[in-house]
Amino acid sequence: MAPNADGQSLMEVEARWPRVLLFTRPFAAIGRAAIRWIGNFGAAAVFLFLAFLKIFRPKQVPKIIQQVYFIGAKSTLIILLVGLFTGMVMCLQSYRALVKVGAEGALGTLLALSLVRELGPVLTAIMIAARAGSAITTEIGIQRISEQIDALDTMRIDPLRYLISPRIAASIISFPLLTALFDLIGIFGGYISGVVLLGANAGTYLHRVQTSMEMKDVTEGFIKAIVFAVIVSTVCCYQGYFAHMRTDSHGAKAVGLATTSAVVISCVLILVADYVVTSLLI
């Protein structure tokens, strides 16, 4: 314990005046939590850096392809469904509002820009975090608690290279592709809802979708998708990889909590990063 200006440690002060604890404890708890968060953030950054460098080592391509299949290809159906209904419901809500001000022609513009710039990357990332991210954390967490990761170490196989790097690379490849798919199917959902069901003009809708979007909008969406890919893959891999070091539980329960933390932290960080990236690119 560090001594204060009078050479007395905080512990000695607290021992002499126990009521001081009432005031110091909340601050100490906040301080500990802050130090833990900063420590974890730093560790995750180092973790990401090392894993990223190892993407370019030999024998990685087959593992990356395998992970692209799991994270990307196997998420296609869920992305199609979510994209379709997101487009439909957005169109439904927006059309009613636009009709009131006589601007129903702007339906295509509103939908396309919202999806491509904002909703596409965010909802895609959240859906992949929930589907593939949770599975990644659980798989790596179980491998950790059943000593499979230690076994890799003893076989001189770098666990970061073998387990983490392919998942980060696969996420960076899959997220933009799935985002593009989400955008496309969302616009199609808007067409079904707006044109087929609500009776908006098909030509106006498609024309506005085509003319209102610029390459800059598409690029912004893809940049966000890549940022979210890095966040989701790092958080999910990190939580699983260090599941055995959790202080709140052990064993299978620790893996369960790590999975919950991975999904929650990923979702929160996606929204925080969305704001930061948008404010930088806008």
Next chain:
Amino acid sequence: MDTPLIEFKNVTKSFGPRTVLERVNLQIYEGQVTTIIGLSGSGKSVLLKQIIGLLKPDEGTILFKGKPLATMKKNEKDASLAQISYMFQDNALFDSMTVHENIALPLRETTNLKKAEIDLRVTARIEQSELGDAANKYPSELSGGMQKRAALARALVTDPKIVLFDEPTSGQDPVRKNAILSMIAQYQRTFGFTAVLVSHEIPDVYFISDRILALYDRAIVFQGTPEELEKFDHPFKDEVIQSLEGLQEELTGLYSKRQFKVLYQAQLKRKTDGGTYSVVLFTLEGMDAITASLGYDAAQEARRRMGGYIDKHFGAKGGFSTRRHTNEFVTVLPYSDLTEAESMLKDFIEDFQKEGIRGFWAVAWKKTPSKVSVEFAILAGIAQGQPIMEIGSVIDSAKHQQKEIGRLRCDVRR
């Protein structure tokens, strides 16, 4: 003695406030089977994990061929540790991979061998481990014994110079335990690696160990041969060995060596009237051929049946028996002279020829996939002793008298 392959100098390891190892000193020599024994939670696995670098000592030095690991350059350290393989207590097989993929993993990831060469090596190891039928199964589809064998095959596939076994027989039945120990011993002889085992299996593990290290109260309190351990006078012996060593050896159902000694002293040392007793020494000869033809389990089953048969026959007549070496059984007949003992042995041979052989070959029938011819011999020798004599000299005398009492040959054809 030569420079130890691995040496611990004053190694201390703590987890939080709990000190697990305190100023541990030990030596492990090349080409030997060294077994670390101690109670559960005494830090045996921690010790093993420090050798392979999964854990680092808080204090002290670990030397590899006389050089401290901590001061080695990264390349040198990697090269040293690459010679070591580790078999985990819970196997640590990858549950999403088949047995073949698990065994191939270290070759695939750490070498530049072509796929065909990897497949060849893996298939050879799979066959040696009697896992032919399980090659394409997942670990969860295998029995505990098969998982152990798969983990053992994975540990050996890179032809390591040193293999660390963390409780390789935990959770196995007596036949499997001894089959695994026997497999380790045979592999060690065949491939010449240095084996370091952590085990509770006393006395079974003595049969395959060149050296025993005893971990007690956070330190190594004994290093030496199993025979030297018998003479070791320390609280470890009372508290640990006697608690780990069962009243009877699990595989054969015979008395453990210690219990055998206690019985010997209790029954024969009291004979002050100059009476005699007899010792019968049985040896199973040609068991390596049985192992090669029928597998480790069948060989252990044969040993188990032999032990059971000896116990059944001589136990009813006041005799007590133990397994002296892997294939050697000794029976003391405290109330019989040489003539009576010879008569008893004759009865045993007749009975065994009638009934015992059938039990032996039942094992062969279960295990043999196609036609095979297996053969082994049973030798027996009798000697007479007096209570004042050392039992070792009487047993040696019985060994000199040994002759073949039965040769079992079986042609199994399907």
